[in-house]
Every structure is written in structure tokens, then in C-alpha cells.
Amino acid sequence: MKAAAKRIGLEIVGWLLVVAGIAALILPGPGLLMIAGGLIILSQQYEWAERRVEPIKREALKGAAKSVETWPRIVATSTMIALIAAAGVLWFMGPDTPGWWPLSDSLWLPGGKATGISQFLSALIALVLLVWSFRRYHGKPEAIAEVVAAAAADDDREGFWGQ
Structure with a gap:
């Protein structure tokens, strides 16, 4: 009974991470990282997930x-992180609808505090990932070349989706 409950729990977490990761590819957040995490969990149960972990991991590392190859990219990423964090604070604070807002008051900062918290957490995760990427790859062309070569070799060998 415990094994079945554990399997179901892990499967739910894995699928939630995959779905949230797909959403985070469009919305602010570390999409590929969440997809990779979900696939790592699902790979314990499914062979198809195991085949897809490495290509997605390589794409995320690439x-x-x-993202930290040049200073303009680092500055642009840092600016976006700051803007996402600022939006999170604004949503959390929930100021009154300004007079210039042309739409219904219900459309001003929809989602409330939960949206603000998720934006702020996304910015925090992005900042941690930026610092990690900077420390691991910035000014280290051999490390970048290794990741890019591994991703290219994987694409040549079996395609992005491991087919």
C-alpha cells in the first residue's frame, strides 16, 4: 500500500512539474528546469521519460x-529579473485601481497576492539560476563549448526528443 501511494505521489509531482514547466516556457519561470525535474521523477516509472531527460538537461545547460556569454545578456536578464520581482511586489501590495486604467476594476492586477508571490518566487529562482550560470560558465569558453558540443552531438545522434 505504501509503495502504491509513493508511486502515485511521485507521479503527480512529476506531471505537475512537467505541466508547470511547459507553462513557464511562456510565463516567467525556469521552464526547462521544471520540465527536466518532472521528467527525472517520471523516469523512475517510465522508460519514455528516461530517454528524454538527457536531451532536455543538455538544452537547459546550453x-x-x-545566457551569461556576454555582459549585455547578463544585464538584460538581470533587468528582467528585477522587473518580475517589482511586478510581484506590486501585485502583492495590491494598490487601488488608478484613474487612468481604462478597463474594469476587476481586471486591474488579477490574481492578487498569490500572483505576486509566484512572480517574486520566479524572480528569486531566476536570480539563483543566473548566479549559478555566471559562476559556472561566464568567462569559461571551454565549459560553454563542452555543453554546446554535447547538445549538438545529442541532436545529431537521436534528435531532441530522443527518437
Whole structure:
């Protein structure tokens, strides 16, 4: 009974991470990282998930390496992180609808405090990932080349989705 409950719990967490990761590819958040985490959990149960972990992990690492290649990218990423955090604080504070707002008051900062908290947490995660990427890849062309070469070799060998 415990094994079945554990399996169901892990499967739910894995699928939630995959779905949230797909959403975070469009919304603010570490999409590929969440997808990879979900697939790692699901790979304990499913062979198809195990085949997809490495390609997604390589793509996530390639993105991390490219994000800190140049100072303009680092500044742009830092600026976006600051804007997402500021939006999170604004949503959390929930100021009254300004007079210039042309739409219904119900459309001003929808989602309330929960949205603010999730935006702020996304900014915090992005900041941690930026610092990690900077320490691991910035000014280290050999580390970047290794990640890019591994991703290219994987693409040549079996395609992005491991087919």
C-alpha cells in the first residue's frame, strides 16, 4: 500500500512539474528546469521519460551557458529579473485601481497576492539560476563549448526528443 501511494505521489509531482514547466516556457519561470525535474521523477516509472531527460538537461545547460556569454545578456536578464520581482511586489501590495486604467476594476492586477508571490518566487529562482550560470560558465569558453558540443552531438545522434 505504501509503495502504491509513493508511486502515485511521485507521479503527480512529476506531471505537475512537467505541466508547470511547459507553462513557464511562456510565463516567467525556469521552464526547462521544471520540465527536466518532472521528467527525472517520471523516469523512475517510465522508460519514455528516461530517454528524454538527457536531451532536455543538455538544452537547459546550453541555455544557461548562452545566457551569461556576454555582459549585455547578463544585464538584460538581470533587468528582467528585477522587473518580475517589482511586478510581484506590486501585485502583492495590491494598490487601488488608478484613474487612468481604462478597463474594469476587476481586471486591474488579477490574481492578487498569490500572483505576486509566484512572480517574486520566479524572480528569486531566476536570480539563483543566473548566479549559478555566471559562476559556472561566464568567462569559461571551454565549459560553454563542452555543453554546446554535447547538445549538438545529442541532436545529431537521436534528435531532441530522443527518437
